[in-house]
Amino acid sequence: MLRFFVGRRPAFKHAFQGLKFVLQTQYNARIHLAMTILVVIFGLLLRLSNLEWAIIVIAIGLVWITEIINTALEALVDLVTQQYHPLAKIAKDTAAAAVLFASFIAVLLGIAIFTPHLLYLFFKFNLNP
Numbered sequence: 236m237l238r239f240f241v242g243r244r245p246a247f248k249h250a251f252q253g254l255k256f257v258l259q260t261q262y263n264a265r266i267h268l269a270m271t272i273l274v275v276i277f278g279l280l281l282r283l284s285n286l287e288w289a290i291i292v293i294a295i296g297l298v299w300i301t302e303i304i305n306t307a308l309e310a311l312v313d314l315v316t317q318q319y320h321p322l323a324k325i326a327k328d329t330a331a332a333a334v335l336f337a338s339f340i341a342v343l344l345g346i347a348i349f350t351p352h353l354l355y356l357f358f359k360f361n362l363n364p
């Protein structure tokens with residue numbers, strides 16, 4: 236199915252090449268991938284509700300989207316200049332801040348969603364009786 240879309244539509248092919256580049260070159264992206272897999276496994280084991288899944292998907296998506304845009308901006312800055320430039324620093328640092336901010340939000344949402352499940356699992360303590 237995936238091969239059908241990727242093989243026939245250049246836009247999909249280019250997007251997947253971009254994603255491949257992000258995964259191959261960005262150390263953070265590999266951490267995001269590991270965290271994504273871990274969160275999905277825990278979500279399945281803890282049987283999250285539909286609403287909880289929706290929030291988790293948005294949180295994970297936010298981190299991936301900012302990381303991908305951060306990588307694009309880094310490449311663009313490096314294309315414009317290889318020299319040290321204060322504006323290049325601002326562009327790269329603010330793009331990195333977006334990833335940090337998204338990751339922080341994702342961690343907070345993850346804590347808010349998983350804490351009640353874990354409290355119930357380990358202590359039979361119901362936060363929302």
Ligand SMILES: Nc1ncnc2c1ncn2[C@@H]1O[C@H](COP(=O)(O)OP(=O)(O)OP(=O)(O)O)[C@@H](O)[C@H]1O
Binds near residue numbers: 317
């Ligand atoms: N041309 C430049 N001019 C000024 N500062 C730069 C320049 N290139 C990089 N920097 C500084 O070095 C930092 C790291 O830049 P680099 O291109 O190595 O990104 P990176 O290590 O891949 O970043 P990230 O961890 O966000 O993926 C930037 O955040 C910026 O502060």
